[in-house]
Amino acid sequence: MGERAAEGLVTGFVMTEKLAFTLNVNGRDFPVRVEPRRTLADTIREECKLTGTHLGCEHGVCGACTIIIDGEAVRSCLMFAVQAAGKRIRTVEGLANGNELHPLQRAFIAHHGLQCGFCTPGFLMLAVNTLEQQPDIGDEELLDVLASNLCRCTGYGNIVKAVKAARDEMRAGK
Amino acid sequence: MKPAPFQYHAPRTIEEAVATLARVAPDDGRVLAGGQSLVPTMAFRLARPRHLVDINGVAALSRLVVENGKLCIGATVRHAAFERPVAKGPLGELLREVVRHIAHKPIRARGTFCGSIAHADPASEWCLVAAALGAEMVARSARGERVIPAKDFFSGIMTTALQEGELLTEVRLPLLSADTRFGFCEFNRRAGDFAIAMALVTFRLKNSAIIEPRVAISGAEATPRRIAQAETALDSHAPDAKTFAAAADAAAKAIDPLDDENTSADYRRGLVRTVVLRALERAAT
The missing domain is CATH 3.30.43.10 (Uridine Diphospho-n-acetylenolpyruvylglucosamine Reductase, domain 2)
Known part of the structure; x- marks a missing residue:
């Protein structure tokens, strides 16, 4: 974990030095140097320059920043970057295989599962993680999972359609 | 921010x-x-x-085991761990039923059982479980270790018996006998949102009468607790609609409900009657 925070107080504020560590995102190592208070979401965007992960509410409610860490979809605004050192991080940039979109990305296009696109990376990572863990997930449980994230454009209907279509396609392809 | x-x-x-x-x-x-x-x-x-x-890097805190008739839940065990039964019998099923109501999947993947207990939000499902089943909280500090029973642990909204420098290393839940019935009911306005009122009940039947009833509520008061008046209304009675209505009424009368601009005390009292009744009905079926 490289350098540790230095002790010391100045005018009532905690002074912290940056920590140096490595984030592994989509199979690539990114050496970073950030304060402990820097969230994983901010670090992925600003240090790794992977801006596909979006930040909406910054307190865990909207789900726009959802990414996959060690096989679990989590809110990257509710983790500090230093906590993700040594873990396998997946973001929306890692979904496509070269120019070939992930089946879920294609389904979002086919079913008009996005309008402004702000919430889309979060929905994609949440749904990909869910379909990887539970390829046979039922409609009702899928709806319960998708209730985790907010979308202000689509009214959700087309997102649900897209995820169901991807589920069926991925299952048929197995 | x-x-x-x-x-x-x-x-x-x-x-x-x-x-x-x-x-x-x-x-x-x-x-x-x-x-x-x-x-x-x-x-x-x-x-x-x-x-x-x-504490996420402390390997010893991730244990989830049954020891001496108790389920021991380490400080870094995530909510998601309970989506599969973690103990034989009704306890594993009870935890699996309750966990579905906690926030959403990505939150359940990170949030911890013990963290919810230490945070002591009045709307916490795990705090309700701890109060209902008589959990033991294991607090460790540089001074040593002590075990705090649930009835002495929750002292107010987001306030507990944990002292400065104490780490909640583990929560222990007693296993439930195979014939224990349980029912859980929670009311909130949106899926995954904080509960406005919830109830967890357990009981056994002996000669078609209720024995060892437990009725606990939370969300409606500052702290989760068992309601003795409701348990008395159930004890030794037949598990029928009349008994359940009497217990639900007793719970509603007994509580000292929170009151805020969105949810009045009267409304919460009414909700408590309803969630206790529904929890009892679920336990009976």
Whole structure:
């Protein structure tokens, strides 16, 4: 974990030095140097320059920043970057295989599962993680999972359609 | 918003964690486990701890085992662990039923059982389970270890018996006998939102009469607790509609409901009657 925070107080504020560590995102190592208070979401965007992960509410409610860490979809605004050192991080940039979109990305296009696109990376990572863990997930449980994230454009209907279509396609392809 | 600066500590053992806490707790040091309540509070700057002691790297805190008739839940065990039965019999099923109501999947992947207990939000499902089943909280500090029974643990809204420098290392839940019936009911306005009222009941049947009834409510009062008046209304009675209605009425009468601009005390009292009744009906079927 490289350098540790230095002790010391100045005018009532905690002074912290940056920590140096490595984030592994989509199979690539990114050496970073950030304060402990820097969230994983901010670090992925600003240090790794992977801006596909979006930040909406910054307190865990909207789900726009959802990414996959060690096989679990989590809110990257509710983790500090230093906590993700040594873990396998997946973001929306890692979904496509070269120019070939992930089946879920294609389904979002086919079913008009996005309008402004702000919430889309979060929905994609949440749904990909869910379909990887539970390829046979039922409609009702899928709806319960998708209730985790907010979308202000689509009214959700087309997102649900897209995820169901991807589920069926991925299952048929197995 | 962004959290205010803090110093980060990442102990690897329980001994190291409590030694660090002993040093930094007097200087507003806090424990970071799942972070699903603490980090939002920091983002709002309602909390500005000067130190965070991140216990996620303490391997000994991730244990989830049955020992001496109790399910021992370590401090870093996530909510999601309970989505499959973690103990034989009704306890595993009860926890699996309750966990579905906690927030959403990505939150359940990070948030911890013990973190919910230490945070002591009045709307916490796990705090209700702890109160209903008589959990034991294991608190460790540089001074040693003590075990706090649930009835002495919750002292107010987000306030517990944990003292400065103490780490909640484990919560222990007693296993339930195979014939224990349970029912859980929660009311909130949106899926995954905080509960406005919820009830958890358990009982056994002997000669078609209720024995060992437990009725606990939370969300409606400052702290989760068992309602003795409702349990008395059930004890030795037949599990029928009349008995259940009497117990639900007794619970509604007995509580001292929270009151805020969105939810009046009267409304909460009415909800308590309903959630207790529904929990009892679910336990009976």
